[in-house]
Amino acid sequence: MQDKELYQHILGLTSPSTVSEVKLNIPAEEILVRAEHPASTKICCPESQKELACYDHAEERRWWHLDSSQYKTILIGCVPRVDCPDHGVKNVTVPGALPHIRFTIMFERFAIEVLQLTKPSKEPLRLPTVMPDGPLFSISLCDAPYTAICLAIAR
Numbered sequence: 423m424q425d426k427e428l429y430q431h432i433l434g435l436t437s438p439s440t441v442s443e444v445k446l447n448i449p450a451e452e453i454l455v456r457a458e459h460p461a462s463t464k465i466c467c468p469e470s471q472k473e474l475a476c477y478d479h480a481e482e483r484r485w486w487h488l489d490s491s492q493y494k495t496i497l498i499g500c501v502p503r504v505d506c507p508d509h510g511v512k513n514v515t516v517p518g519a520l521p522h523i524r525f526t527i528m529f530e531r532f533a534i535e536v537l538q539l540t541k542p543s544k545e546p547l548r549l550p551t552v553m554p555d556g557p558l559f560s561i562s563l564c565d566a567p568y569t570a571i572c573l574a575i576a577r
């Protein structure tokens with residue numbers, strides 16, 4: 423199994439999305455996984471579910487996924503947009519991630535389970551993720567990831 427096929431499976435990407443590139447950044451301890459789709463792919467309007475041609479793509483986005491061993495795994499892609507005759511230009515729904523959230527749903531689920539088990543207080547929350555400067559890192563209450571996770575718990 424090659425790296426693209428492996429990450430296609432690990433990330434649960436289904437056709438027409440494919441992994442087009444897997445890059446290992448050893449100093450940053452990151453694996454960067456780029457996902458794309460063929461230009462001819464028909465895409466559904468998120469409001470009407472009407473199948474349309476891809477109009478263009480929104481800016482590149484990154485989603486933090488579950489780590490691969492000690493490496494932070496980042497999914498990278500440009501969200502396709504459709505030009506629906508009824509609803510105008512719309513970003514399509516990305517499977518595995520919610521709009522405007524920088525984490526995959528699997529990462530959110532993991533973080534929520536950690537939060538529920540650790541019952542965070544006003545002290546910084548420590549998630550078991552390896553970082554370059556040590557075996558653990560802290561997320562303080564004012565950090566954007568913590569805020570996003572709290573919003574996810576509220577959903």
Ligand SMILES: [Zn+2]
Nearest residue numbers: 467470506509
């Ligand atoms: Zn529509």
